[in-house]
Amino acid sequence: METVHDMQRDRAWFEAELLQRFLRYASIHTTSDRHSTNRPSSAGQLDLCDVLAAELAELGAGDVYRDASTGCIVARIPARRAGAPGPGRDPHNDCDTTIGFMAHVDTAPDFPGQGVKPQVIRDYDGGDVTLTGSGHMLRPADYPALSDYVGDTLITSDGTTLLGADDKAGVAEIMTALAWFTAHPDAEHGPLEIIFTTDEEVGRGMDNFPVEQSRARYCYTVDGGDEGSVEAECFTAYHARVTFCGYAIHPGQARGKMVNPVSMAARFVTMLPQSESPEATDGRYGFYCPIELSAGLSDATLQLLLRDFELEEIERRIAALKAIAAAVEAAYPGGSVRVEAEQQYLNMRDIVRDHPLVTDMLDRAIRATGIEPRWHSIRGGTDGSRFTQMGVPTPNIFSGAQNMHSRYEWIALRSMVRAAKTVINLAQYWSQT
Ligand SMILES: [Zn+2]
Structure with a gap:
């Protein structure tokens, strides 16, 4: 039985892992450029992809593909099982369903993203937060969601840049889920595929996507907002x-x-x-x-x-x-x-609803973290919208990011923990199908 001490230790592990990863990724300048014809549209995106490719190899990805024309990463993590394979299961896992997790490395060109200096506010007291670089105030009066995180750790920018939680929080949450499996060698999961795209914010994330490199049957983007929100419908x-x-x-x-x-x-x-x-x-x-x-x-x-x-x-x-x-x-x-x-x-709804297991699993994975999922329609699209059209149903999971594309962008570490646990749960549930 899990004790209170175990739970505290578990939470501390997740928070430390997520925080160090997120701060590291946020420090790399990956603003995409809609006026550039290069791919990726800015060189900094490749710097983050370099870091991620090396880390994926450390976390057990046997095969990390870097696409020469787009810079995107498609990495495969082989299934891990205890004991003999179950009935109907190929010992090499070739029959298993590969589940993808996807996030984008670029940040929006709408607001400066160079020289991000995150502020880490521990034990948030519920008051106004000064963004010390610009003097702007992040106020619960303007952004009531802040009040849900009194006592938690918040991360904000210093007001001179955006924070880049969209979507480096998603990247950090996926990587933390993989790190958790590395730290828990007895935990089983099916074959996983990790996809990090470039230029999502300028609408090119899936242009020339090397679809022949992907084996994912189903996929999830970790590119949503509020804790607990999920989306299987988009514009x-x-x-x-x-x-x-x-x-x-x-x-x-x-x-x-x-x-x-x-x-x-x-x-x-x-x-x-x-x-x-x-x-x-x-x-x-x-x-x-x-x-x-x-x-x-x-x-x-x-x-x-x-x-x-x-x-x-x-x-x-x-x-x-x-x-x-x-x-x-x-x-x-x-x-x-x-x-x-x-x-x-196109709206992904029409394809996703033909695969109810994809959304059922997600619903269950979030509930297991202790909250009710809230299903929304995205007033926008994700790389998952295009991936769905390519035949891989890809709903969107919250990352916890708030006020994206602005100096007021912030995220609570508690939301990030929940997103990472959702990814872990999904990886486990799909291995049991
Ligand atoms: Zn995004």
Whole structure:
């Protein structure tokens, strides 16, 4: 029977392991760059991948594949069993189901990620936290979730950078789960696959993913937020590009002739329904989000994100963009507007629900850590969304990260312990199927 002393020792082991790993990974600058055409988009991501590849080998990965074109890692940990293999099981485990765990090494380009100086606040007193590098305050009045962690250890940035818990917390939690198996040689698990991707934050995590290297039948991303939250549904995402062509002429001789793409693009943006913008929606409502506009007198280009949970709604949005384009063309005779839309990823729900064991196992794995799982829909996507489309159902597990992509990003060590234990539980449960 486990004693109170054992439980304290166990918690201390997890906290120490997670903290040292997370701080080490957070110190490496891995901000991705959406304007770079390189892969990965920033060299620092490879530095973290180097560290992880070496550590994976130490933690029993027999086979650590580094992809030359993307920098991503696909590592395999052979199954570990006590005694003889059970009935129907190949002694070399070839018949076993390989379960993947996935996280991304890059951090969002939306906020600086170089020179991260984490603040470790032990025995948090429930008050306001000063981010000492910038003087900003992290307040429970603004972020009530802080109040759930009084007495726990919090990690924040110093306010000058983001923290990078998205997704280095996920990386640290997966690595800690592997370290736990190394420290517990009697614990069994099935064949595992660890995948660390690059450039997730710029939407390229699964572009050119070396799918032929992967044997995972099912996978889990550890890239979610609040402790206990899990997601098996995400947006269906399209990217739209609207091109405006006008007629450029010297402004002094322009009367009746000039057709100005700058004005056309501005008109187009103001015709988007404001009530269907990211800032006006939540829950299950989708949106149009103009993200970039470049315009001159000969042409203009507007980039938009289209997001919804249903494909039919996306189709409605594309049709609406075309209707707005026609209205702008009518208002600017001689000008032309072209709308092109391409799919980025699809809602994983439709595939994941055909494999209920994947979500049942996850539900059970979280319950075993002592809390109720909370199932959400992701208002976004993960690398798991794309992996699901490639045929590997991949729901998302919380990492514990809060206020991602901002100077106010923080995480509680207790959430990280729970995420790592969830990974351990899943690895064990799947070996018993
Ligand atoms: Zn993430």
